[in-house]
Amino acid sequence: MATYSDKVIDHYSNPRNVGSFSKDEPNVGTGIVGAPECGDVMKLQLKINDAGVVEDARFKTFGCGSAIASSSYVTELVKGKSVDEVMGIKNSLIVDELSLPPVKIHCSVLAEDAIKAAVKDWKSRREGEPAREKDDTAAA
Amino acid sequence: MTNGATHRIYMDNHATTPVDPRVLEVMLPYFSERFGNAASRNHAFGWEVERAVDEARETAAGLIGGRAKEIIWLSGATESDNLAIKGVVEFYKDKGNHVITANTEHKAVLDTCKALERKGLAQVTYLPVDHHGRIDPEQVRAAITPKTVLVSIMLANNEIGTIHPLAEIGKVAKEKGVLFHTDATQGFGKLPIDVDAMGIDLLSATAHKIYGPKGCGLLWVRSKGPRVRLTAQMDGGGHERGMRSGTLNVPGIVGFAKAIEICRAEMAEEGRRIGAMRDRLHRLITDVLDEVYLNGHPSERLPGNLNLSFAYIEGESMLMGLNGSAHADLPAIAVSSGSACTSATLEPSYVLKALGVGDELAHTSIRFGLGRFNTDADVDYVAERVIAEVKRLRELSPLYEMAKEGIDLKSYFTGAQH
Numbered sequence: 001m002a003t004y005s006d007k008v009i010d011h012y013s014n015p016r017n018v019g020s021f022s023k024d025e026p027n028v029g030t031g032i033v034g035a036p037e038c039g040d041v042m043k044l045q046l047k048i049n050d051a052g053v054v055e056d057a058r059f060k061t062f063g064c065g066s067a068i069a070s071s072s073y074v075t076e077l078v079k080g081k082s083v084d085e086v087m088g089i090k091n092s093l094i095v096d097e098l099s100l101p102p103v104k105i106h107c108s109v110l111a112e113d114a115i116k117a118a119v120k121d122w123k124s125r126r127e128g129e130p131a132r133e134k135d136d137t138a139a140a
Numbered sequence: 141m142t143n144g145a146t147h148r149i150y151m152d153n154h155a156t157t158p159v160d161p162r163v164l165e166v167m168l169p170y171f172s173e174r175f176g177n178a179a180s181r182n183h184a185f186g187w188e189v190e191r192a193v194d195e196a197r198e199t200a201a202g203l204i205g206g207r208a209k210e211i212i213w214l215s216g217a218t219e220s221d222n223l224a225i226k227g228v229v230e231f232y233k234d235k236g237n238h239v240i241t242a243n244t245e246h247k248a249v250l251d252t253c254k255a256l257e258r259k260g261l262a263q264v265t266y267l268p269v270d271h272h273g274r275i276d277p278e279q280v281r282a283a284i285t286p287k288t289v290l291v292s293i294m295l296a297n298n299e300i301g302t303i304h305p306l307a308e309i310g311k312v313a314k315e316k317g318v319l320f321h322t323d324a325t326q327g328f329g330k331l332p333i334d335v336d337a338m339g340i341d342l343l344s345a346t347a348h349k350i351y352g353p354k355g356c357g358l359l360w361v362r363s364k365g366p367r368v369r370l371t372a373q374m375d376g377g378g379h380e381r382g383m384r385s386g387t388l389n390v391p392g393i394v395g396f397a398k399a400i401e402i403c404r405a406e407m408a409e410e411g412r413r414i415g416a417m418r419d420r421l422h423r424l425i426t427d428v429l430d431e432v433y434l435n436g437h438p439s440e441r442l443p444g445n446l447n448l449s450f451a452y453i454e455g456e457s458m459l460m461g462l463n464g465s466a467h468a469d470l471p472a473i474a475v476s477s478g479s480a481c482t483s484a485t486l487e488p489s490y491v492l493k494a495l496g497v498g499d500e501l502a503h504t505s506i507r508f509g510l511g512r513f514n515t516d517a518d519v520d521y522v523a524e525r526v527i528a529e530v531k532r533l534r535e536l537s538p539l540y541e542m543a544k545e546g547i548d549l550k551s552y553f554t555g556a557q558h
Contacts, residue, residue: 004465012457013466018536035553036500036539039454039488043538060538064456065465068536 004065005099011069016076019058021045029122033113039063040107042071044114048122052083059114066104070094070111078115083122086115147471148464149518153349153444153511154298154326155476159395160351160512166398167353170391178388179379189390196397203400204343205334206360212380213393216357217325218248220344221292223359223384224321225252227370228290228342229262232319236287239264240318242275242304244491245294249323253292263287271496272437273302281312290319295327299478299491299507300436301445303327310339319368325349326442329403330411335360341368347392351512352399356392359384410512415443417519418510422446424523429530435478435492435505444510447478449492449501452540453533458506461529473522478505500549 004012020043021028028047034040040063047056057075061068073094078086094100094108150158159167170189178193180186197208214220229239241253243266256262265283267275275293284291291313296303306322313320321342324333328345335343346357361383362368376385403410426432431451450458455477459465464472478489488502497505508522534540539549 004460009460009466012460015536020541032538036503036549037498037553039499039503041538041553043541060536060541062452062537062539063454065460067454068457 007073007098008066008069008100011072011098012065015059015068015072017056017058017072018060020060021047021056021058026125027122029118029120029125031114031117031119031121033117034063034110036062040067040110042067042110042114044071044074044111044118046078046086046115046118046122048083048119054078054081054083054086063107063110064104066098066100067107067110069098070100070107071114073097074111074115083119087119089115149471149473149514149522151508151510151514151518151522152474152476153509153514154301154442154507155509156348156354157351157511158513159353160399160402162402163352163395163398167391167395170394174390176390178390179377189388192394193388193390196393199397199400200358201360203329203333203404204340204360205336206343207363209381210360210363212359212361212383213388214357214359214380214384214386215355215389216348217246217323217344217346218357220346220357220359221246221248221321221323222252223370223373224342224344224361225249225290225292226256226373227383228319228321228368229256230371231369232289233261236285236289237262238285238287239290239292240267240280240283240288241265241292242267242269242294244269244273244297244300244302244494245292246298246323246325249292249294269302269494272440273297273300273435273491273495274437274440275304275309277305277308277312280309281316284312284316284318288316288318290321292321292323295322295324295331295333296442296445297436297491298326299489300447300495301326301442302437303331303440303442305440306340307338313341314339319366329400330407330442330444332407335362341366347396347399350399350403352396353392356389356396358396411443414510414512414514417514417516418444418446418508420516421508421510421519421523422448424519425526428527433501435495435497446508446510447505448508449497449505450530451501451504452537452543453530454503455505457533458504458526458529461533462525470525471521473525475509475522476507478502478507 023030030045032043043060045058046054049055057078059071059075061071091108091112176185176189178190197211200211201208239262253264267279293304310320319341323344329350341362343360348354372383374385379385433449435447459477462473478492492502
């Protein structure tokens, strides 16, 4: 097993912004990525205001310590950023911040996917389309 | 790994065990006082250790109902499995080249078989196990061909603790005139073994799983009815009747024998005591937590083994909360996981897969290995920490939340990729 960086341990022990918003709120985008068979599932929710700024975020993650830390870190990272800015977040930023070893890079990729899935869900809700939630979010 | 707390609890006794102080005590003189080479026939330094090694042979053979001269000392169970399988396949190549084993064997057996296949020296049948991890002797019978030279089935599994019906498998092998090897690593010294009654022809074991030292193992090779022959895999001075050259690890052998002697004297009582602790740990956990599943056979199982899947939480994240990586102020608990994230391959345990445990549950498995030096207080504390950690991680788990909302996870995630 990998040894963990202090930041991974900190996020694992004291995860930030754990929880759920109601999925029905129109300004909430929900992204669920990964699969139980693969050992990683992340649910990331972004509350985005009319100006297109992420006001708040919540997460829940099934996965190893690095996956929990990656998603916890992302909830901090996205707050106050515009939708365009969060869509530009690359997994390498997460790798660097948490000092993830090569075998854990997939955790950061999943966290990046979760952001994109959440924004996509938010956009589809805003446009008033019925959210194709399952298709949009499950296939990471 | 740094650990702020001084108290640690070791509950990974399938991986290795601490050396029993009684074992260490008998080993010590064999480092600096009785340091001779057991192969030195010209002086007392050699004679005194040769005597000790021969007494150890008696002790080891006595545990399994074999003869002293049938014990070959070597470095451990991996070498023992290699010598048994490669040695038999090579020696009996004119008789056939077919080997039968199970897909839940230890890598020391599976990778040895694969190496023989790669070199074109053997064809291997990997038998599937039932959902408890057991081989049915009739599967072995059906797989035997005129080319079969060896059946290799372990005594007890290292991950799930399931005990195979060796006596019935040995009977089939005898009827068919096929040699029968067992990797007894996990059950040796813990379960009664009678090589004649069980029809075993070759048996592998190692000291460090039974409170002896690392680096010392044995291969027992039947000398009569039938006389089993092997091609040596180590060339050199012709030690161990030519089957395993190399100067004997005398302190290790003396320690191994003492470890065997203790196991033999205490086996029944110790099995009951450890089994009771294991059952209590299981009960304490499942009394509080829902959706905890036992992997392996409910009763035909090593007394110290408890392999559980905690639905909706990933095994490595559990280990991290227990093993001192996080919560450095709390005592570290050593257990292991069949989760993919504990390995670089990202594949969950092949043993759990072989039982038909879905990948989603294999990722959530934790193996508790209780042993001689665990106490009731350890069990209470481990149960308490496991319960707390599972509750915390389930609060963090989107799968737990979805399941509680009544969402069918299987259909929800169908088609999802890694």
